[in-house]
Amino acid sequence: MSPPLANLDHQTRRDFLRSLTAASSLFVTTKSTAADADKAHADVVALLKPGKEKILILLYPGFTALDAIAPHYVLAGMTGASVKFIAATLDPVPSESGFTVSPQLSFDQCPDKPDLLLIPGGTAGTVQAIENPALLDFVRHTGEASTMAGGICTGGLILGAAGLLKGRRATSHWQTLDLLPIVGAEPVKQRVVIDVNRITCGGVTAGLDLGFELLRQYRGDFYAQGVQLLAEYDPQPPFPKAGNPATAAPEVVALLNHMHSDYVAGWGKKLSAVMEQRAK
């Protein structure tokens, strides 16, 4: 189901305003003190105020679709915000899993001062992306022009390769965390890391938590809770400890490290080469 208040047409919006009038009286009756009631009322008023955030999520061949679509879902719940996929051209972009997703803007249609640029991760496609100077130039230029720029999973390494993480605290997929110093960033073992105007997060599913953290900052706790409830984000991982290398079964960690050792080493070399070349 769609986040509330998003893409409301005129009629729906009028109905919604009427609903809120009724709902706000609900708040008053469920609140115990006058101060609480005032606070709840203020929340509703804040909730009603649509924003105008211009949010861009980059697509490039081989991106991991879930990295891009999880924060898109969360942020698209903000009334008035424009949340668009952007790519070099308007051609559909092949994801890592084969299917394509359509960008809604091409690089030359990029708005002047976006509020947010987000970059999803991937595997081989993400390594290829950092070898594409036009893509890195776009990321650097647009990231610098944006109020906030961020990366999900290995997407943070694209941000870094573009020079946008120098001197910043940042995170990445747990298997690529140690590569962050190559782009001048300080690795932090944390699900979501914000350093002034840069936001990064762990692997794939961490994009949901990054999305909610941004939503909370843009629209406040009440709004974020509304979207969280609508998304029924009450996660029940099948193995509560399996998603974090610090708590997962050591043999599973060892296997994944073994499987990806060449890949991670290759990442490091390419990243070093790109940083050296771009420093010239």
Place this chain on the structure above:
Amino acid sequence: MSPPLANLDHQTRRDFLRSLTAASSLFVTTKSTAADADKAHADVVALLKPGKEKILILLYPGFTALDAIAPHYVLAGMTGASVKFIAATLDPVPSESGFTVSPQLSFDQCPDKPDLLLIPGGTAGTVQAIENPALLDFVRHTGEASTMAGGICTGGLILGAAGLLKGRRATSHWQTLDLLPIVGAEPVKQRVVIDVNRITCGGVTAGLDLGFELLRQYRGDFYAQGVQLLAEYDPQPPFPKAGNPATAAPEVVALLNHMHSDYVAGWGKKLSAVMEQRAK
């Protein structure tokens, strides 16, 4: 990053086999007893055995992209499995958020006996979908031909409208849970519900948990833990209680119920009408 073992080419696969030989000795050294070591070894062998599951995820105009892409990510991690988006035609399908996703199969290219058919939810588009007899016929026919058929969020109501939840225990987005009796199902307040060959789950993000439950059943606990670690599925919701109506702030629940009361009532009427018409 991509799930391990998926889409391996010949060379990568050979490398992987070599890696596993090394990794399995790691297991032996980290295991305390011979029985544990045997078990770990058996896990590795099981892990290596690629399957041939044919998995279909339906796309229809207005589907919620996250509902479809979360389980796609998880299941695409199974070596040898074919996980494809299917739609009436091969034209890109507009999601609820405006961007399109490309189906990889059209209805007339549907395999004979799929292992799994999954149906994502949506809002207005999902209500429209149940008024499309060709789509419901496809779901009924393909769902009956599949070993397992399931729905994410309001996608379960499409499954139900096609007649596939009669007499079954099932769940749905918390706001549409009470509509399940209209399609002859018994509502269960649970994140993921399996009843023989039907699987349903709660709203939007519950599709991740549904995906992992299926992965565990197809490939075992060890494999599922591997994909969970790769996806870094160690969720940290910003508000730990906000994603479940039973624990969320009452004013947030009240607001969402108020906002969606007309929508849910409309769903109920359309669903009743469709069930009546199809019973004729």
